[in-house]
Amino acid sequence: MAYFLLSLCIIFTTLSLTSSRTITPPSHTTLLNISSSLHQARQILSFNPQKVLQQALTQQETPISPASSSSSFSLQLHTRETLYNERHSDYRTLLLSRLARDSARVNSLETKLQLAVNSVKRSDLYPTQTELQPEDLSTPISSGTSQGSGEYFARIGVGQPAKPFYMVLDTGSDVNWLQCKPCSDCYQQADPIFDPTTSSSYYPLTCDSQQCQDLDMSACRNNRCLYQVSYGDGSFTVGEYVTETMTFGGSGSVSRVSIGCGHDNEGLFVASAGLIGLGGGPLSLTSQIKATSFSYCLVDRDSGKSSTLEFNSPRPGDSVTAPLLRNQKTSTFYYVQLIGFSVGGEIVSIPPDTFAVDQSGVGGVIVDSGTAITRLRTKAYNSIRDAFKRMTQNLRPAEGVALFDTCYDLSSLQSVRVPTVSFHFAGDKTWSLPAKNYLIPVDGAGTYCFAFAPTSSSLSIIGNVQQQGTRVSFDMANSVVGFSPNKC
């Protein structure tokens, strides 16, 4: 009897769902090209990073013309996959390792924000800054994972004469640093380790310098500034805080940029020599070179291609713009004023304050280059996911994978039209995603998942899977973020 009632119930639910199913007009759907995305997914497994490495290594021969920091210049941006192939046996394993790194990334951003919101400057954990001893700057929390934090890299020259290095680019942090001789602990990197004694433009910063004061965690030894950065995922760097000349390909160089010379570096930076902070704080590269704007295009992770990171370039005319907001509690993150979403041309009902950042610095939506999968507050995610599911009942469902709860078996199809997913920003601006930016392969066989995820934190993050193929411009001078599709 119970079974009978249950089956009746199921039949009834199915019927009511079917009858309320929206007939989606063609303009509200987007084509997902399954054959081409599966082809790419298979190719990336056998991709040979050596070729790209060799090409980039010869780029250092380009003569450097002097440029002022206010003029525009650009750098080649490489994906992790093109520099470093972990030789995964299948696409599922590759994906799971990306997703594990992604969770570590999100945790690390949340930890950083938590500290900022609670107004804990890390040096405040100690009675006074000067009482923090050099030996206090050492091995913090260590996690067992060694996955690697860097997802996008550029080649940047450091010192005079300039030596080229692969550096991770990170919009979620500010402090620039690279591994330095002598190493008390350095991880493996692709380039020779930077030796300050071979550079004529290496200047240690004193403890009372503004840059030293701006550090979250610092100490003083013989009036030289020592820094530490911990990323919350077990990786960290400790060393001397200095200024150096940085050189950007053939575009010119900027002197006296603050950078950490790391003698003890552990974790997760793959083969890179260090990290370039692109955050909004005073110590980031963008602030140090007084850039008024920068933009990047994140190529499709499986494409094996590279694109550019540009400073002070005009925003493409066709950009969808959104107000760039700041959090009173931290200047590092780039917040956008997100209003809501539509799926298949229908506005998803989400309470208006869901994405707002409040007075205490809690909530809001940031745009991040290092996070892969967009994280949305659970209720908002559920509404969007439910709308998407309701409009894709024609597709064969598949089991969830890792953090994805909405997956499909598309193995029998070459291509399929799916409901369009769009972000809506203040000022009635709509950014519609290509289908491959929200339905991603999770194996080489044709299983795809809806690539958004819920977060129990109040911080939402727009990740790089959603940004793929889009030029994202951060115009600090005008407080605008721009998204322009197909401008890589």
Ligand SMILES: *[C@@H]1O[C@H](CO)[C@@H](O)[C@H](O)[C@H]1NC(C)=O
């Ligand atoms: C899918 O992509 C392939 C290769 O890029 C192309 O040849 C094919 O025409 C595309 N299919 C559709 C339906 O657009």
